[in-house]
Amino acid sequence: MADYDTTPAVLDRAGLAALVRVLAGRGRTVVGPTVRDGAIVLAELDSADQLPWGWGTELEAGRYRLRRRDDEAGFAHSAGPQSWKTFLHPARERQWSADRDPDGQLTIVPDRPEQPAYAFLGVRPCDLRAIAIQDRVLAGGHFADDGYRTRRSGAFLIALECTEPGGTCFCVSMGSGPGVEAGYDLALTEVLDDDGHRFLIRAGSPEGAEVLAELSTDRADEATVTTARTTVAAAAEHMGRAMPPMDLRALMGDSLDAERWDDVAARCLSCGNCTLVCPTCFCTTTEEITDLTGDHAERWQSWDTCFDLDFSLLHGGPVRSSTRSRYRQWLTHKLGTWHEQFGSSGCVGCGRCLVWCPVGIDITEEVAALAEEATS
């Protein structure tokens, strides 16, 4: 039994606006979805008015379109071009600064700026899983990434159960959605029917319960609870895609010599988009920057991609010089070796990689082809 109140309550749109105000009042930087430049992006929100009310998305491999909905739903869109790693594991971050005095003595200090106390509004089940995966990679091993750990441990997560999955979603086959059970501070389910537009809300942590208590909510009525539950259950039946129901880890291990890699390599541009949009991809490189005096240097870390030739560079050349080997590295890591390295799959079924691939390479289709090749 949780030692805080987990009884579901109901919020209307004004209640959601109050939630944003309460979080801001507690000193939190609220981040959530909003429409910008023809996409639903994640950005700092001043008020709930900035949420994408009435906007939906149309997703296909290599295609993303916003569309006006017939209703005023605020969260009936699917994963956009960004994920929460933009905030928790930013694209660029300074790691340390070094100074050399006239005697040649070095002083090296870690970079520990004040980190924002985030509140993430509208974390999809797939993305909630992705955060848990990055937690294990960046903070769960022998060494922890300080910046990540600080931002993460201070973050307040408001999960949002999926009621309308997109054409590229396959969280069900990855076991990460469309409902959420744990790992959040508050969980929302958007309900829109003849009885009105409202949110079922429940706490998943003591702080979540505290925030909820600050809002004027009604105890959830039976009808709202049932509608929320059945809509989420129905969403599971409407996934646009699915991974083949098999041991993907074993399939990856057995497919290292597959011919399909040549087929996908002929289409793949090796642009790395898939790795940048993927909510679990974590790889980084480092860069050394010096000022004009030459006595002050900084170490920066930035996102990198395994599709880059330099990624595997050794004296004598890159280990993975062919696109075939780089796509294979990406996919077999994501679905296979990630298990050995970090104890789970690295894919949550959000579909971002196929939406944002310029040539529409579809991870589910590639895996299905590998599965077919393995059994034929």
Add this chain to the structure above:
Amino acid sequence: MTEVPVPYQVVRRSQETTDTTTLVVEPVARALPPFRPGQFAMIYAFGVGEIPVSVSGILDHRHRLAHTVRAVGAVSAAVCAAAEGQELGLRGPFGTGWELERAAGGDVLVVAGGIGLAPLRPLIRAALAGAGRYRRLNLLAGARTPDDLLYADELRCLADAAPAHVAVTVDRPGHGWLGSVGMVTQLLNRADFAPGETTAFVCGPEAMIRATARDLRHRGVPADRIRVSLERNMRCATGHCGHCQLGPLLLCRDGPVAGYDRVAPLLAVREL
């Protein structure tokens, strides 16, 4: 914690070959935790960058460490150029060690190619210091030319040490070279060891590691007793940058030293 480099000062440098230098460094103030043979440090050349380098010597005196670096690019050249008195930054220790204890009671076989002798040097010293715990100690080393041979004087002294047998081969002999010519694997045939009771420690270019391990398997050395040290690109050494993957292994964490039983199937896949 995200550790930042700790200042170390170069107290001695020796030019091993035209492109390779050994630096002995000592902490300016705080020392890093102790290193074991086979482990590596991230060495930071101020304003240039940071690279993984194995320890080539672990000294008792003042927490000193030795590193032998071959200049192949910007950072390694800057490290090699560090003058006595100059400060470098060090992080570590990182990775798995050789685990010499695995050879207790049996024969120790060390096979090195080129700069690969550097990480094996503290292992050889430990084996000599623990003489009695091991039977025969064989050291087989290969180099491109006689001039590229590391630690030539030390090898000569070692050859005179009672339990050690040292054999050296070069790819291209110069004038006056009377020793072996050819791959280091050729030396295996002439080395005296009992395959079933031998633990081999191998480091060098990947092609040399493959060939050596294959021959050792043919001779009957069990795969898990062939310990190899592998190299991949590394940016962080803390398991976060993703660059050092070899299939399921993160070589900064699960390596650089691993058993051949574990890595043989991985090395067999091209461009893994």
